[in-house]
Amino acid sequence: MNAQFKKGVLELCVLALLIYKDRYGYDLVNEISKNVEISEGTIYPLLRRLKNVGYVTTYLQESCGGAPRKYYRLTQEGKKVTESLKRDWFGFVKKVNSLLGGEVFNE
Amino acid sequence: MNKRQFLEKLQKNLSGLPKEEIDDVISDFEEYFEIGSERNRSEEDILKAFGDPKLLAQQIKAESFIKKAEQNISSHAIIKAVFTTIGLSFFNLIVILPVFLLIVAILGFLFLCAVSIGAMGLSGTIISLFYPLYEQYLAFTVNSVALVFASIGTCSLGILFFVGDIYLAKFLYRKFLKYLRFNARLVRVRRFEDEI
Numbered sequence: 253m254n255a256q257f258k259k260g261v262l263e264l265c266v267l268a269l270l271i272y273k274d275r276y277g278y279d280l281v282n283e284i285s286k287n288v289e290i291s292e293g294t295i296y297p298l299l300r301r302l303k304n305v306g307y308v309t310t311y312l313q314e315s316c317g318g319a320p321r322k323y324y325r326l327t328q329e330g331k332k333v334t335e336s337l338k339r340d341w342f343g344f345v346k347k348v349n350s351l352l353g354g355e356v357f358n359e
Numbered sequence: 360m361n362k363r364q365f366l367e368k369l370q371k372n373l374s375g376l377p378k379e380e381i382d383d384v385i386s387d388f389e390e391y392f393e394i395g396s397e398r399n400r401s402e403e404d405i406l407k408a409f410g411d412p413k414l415l416a417q418q419i420k421a422e423s424f425i426k427k428a429e430q431n432i433s434s435h436a437i438i439k440a441v442f443t444t445i446g447l448s449f450f451n452l453i454v455i456l457p458v459f460l461l462i463v464a465i466l467g468f469l470f471l472c473a474v475s476i477g478a479m480g481l482s483g484t485i486i487s488l489f490y491p492l493y494e495q496y497l498a499f500t501v502n503s504v505a506l507v508f509a510s511i512g513t514c515s516l517g518i519l520f521f522v523g524d525i526y527l528a529k530f531l532y533r534k535f536l537k538y539l540r541f542n543a544r545l546v547r548v549r550r551f552e553d554e555i
Contacts, residue, residue, distance in 0.1 A: 277387060278394040293409035296387050297418040301540070304426040318397065321390060 262290055263298060264341060267326070267334040270308065276321040299324060307333055362392055362402050365412050372416030376423055384419055417447055421543045429536055432529065440536070444543050451542055458538065462531050469524045477517025483510030 265284050269275060275283070277299060281292050302308045307330030312320040326334065360368075366385055373381045388409075395405045409415070421443040428436035441459055445451050487506035494500070 276390070276394075278391050291408070291410055292391075292405070293412075293415050294418075296384070296391075297415060297422060300384075300419060301422050301544070304422060304429075305540075319390065319393060321394070322387065 261288070262294075263302070264334075264337050266295075266298065266302070267307065267330065268338060270324060270326045271331065271334055274311075274323045274325040276323050280324070302330070306330070360406060362406065365406055365409065369412040369416050372413045373420060376420060380423060384416075417443070418543065421447060422540070425536055425540050425543065429533075432532055437532065437536070440539055444539050447543065454542060455539065459535070462535060466524065466528050466531065469527070470521070473517055473520035473524050475517075476520055477514055480510050480512070480514025480517050484514055486510075 262284070265288065266280055269280055269283055277295055280299075281290065281295050284290055285292075299308070303310060303324075306327060308324045309327055310322050310324055313323050315321050366388060369388065370381060370385055373384060376384075392402070392405060396402070421440070424436070424440040424443050428440045441455060445455050484507065487501075487503055487510050490501065490503040490506065494503075
C-alpha cells in the first residue's frame with residue numbers, strides 16, 4: 253500500500269483505537285502495526301498534535317511493576333471528530349469499492 | 360547510535376522549548392524504550408523504528424510553537440512558528456512563506472489606509488475648529504459647521520476602519536495557524552515516504 257496514504261490513515265487509526273479504551277503510546281503503535289506498517293517514532297508528534305487540538309487528554313497511571321505510563325483518552329470533541337472521520341472513511345471506501353467493482357464488470 | 364545518544368540528540372534538538380516540555384518528550388520516549396525492553400525487543404530494533412531524532416524533535420517543536428501562537432496572539436510567537444515549520448522542508452518554504460508575506464502585506468496596507476483616513480479626519484477637525492482665526496486670509500468662504508462635521512465623520516470612519524482591520528487580522532491569524540499545522544503534517548507524510 254502507498255506509504256503516503258497509510259500515513260493519512262494513521263491519525264484515524266489512533267483515534268478509532270481510543271474509542272474503546274484509553275491506551276498508552278506503545279500500546280497504540282502495537283495495535284496499529286498488527287495490521288499496518290508504521291514509523292514508530294511519529295506516534296509522539298502525532299499524539300502531541302491531537303492533544304494540542306483538544307481531541308485527547310493524558311493522565312499517568314501506575315503499571316504493574318514498572319514506571320507509570322502515560323495514557324491517552326478521547327475528549328468529547330475527539331469522540332465527535334472520530335465518528336465523523338469514520339463516516340467519511342466508510343463513505344469513501346464504499347464509493348471506491350463500487351468504482352473498482354464497476355471496472356471489473358466492464359472488462 | 361544507542362538509546363542514550365538518541366535521547367541526547369533528541370534533547371539537544373528540542374532546545375528552545377520550555378524545560379518541562381522537553382522533559383515530557385524525553386519521558387515519553389523513555390517509556391517507549393522501557394515497555395519495548397519489557398516485551399523483549401532489542402534497543403537497536405526500537406531505534407531503527409524511531410528514525411531520525413532530529414526530525415522528530417523538529418516536528419515536536421513546530422507543533423509546540425503553533426500551539427503557543429494559538430494561545431496568545433503575538434507577532435513573536437507566529438514568526439517562530441512560521442520559521443520552525445518552514446525549517447521542516449524546502450517544500451514548506453514554497454507553500455508557507457509567500458502566503459505569510461502576502462497576509463502581512465495586505466494587513467499592512469489596510470492598517471495604513473485606516474490610519475491615513477483617521478489622520479485626515481483629525482487634522483481636518485483641528486483645522487476647521489480654528490477656522491474663525493484664519494477666515495479673513497482666505498479668498499473663499501466655507502461653511503465651518505459642515506466642515507467640522509465632515510472632518511469628525513472622516514475621523515470616525517478611520518477609527519471604524521481600524522477596528523475592522525483588527526478583526527480581520529485576528530481572523531487571518533487563526534486561519535493561517537491552521538494552515539501551518541496542516542503543512543507541518545504534510546511534511547511528515549513526505550518524509551515518511553523517504554524513510555521507507
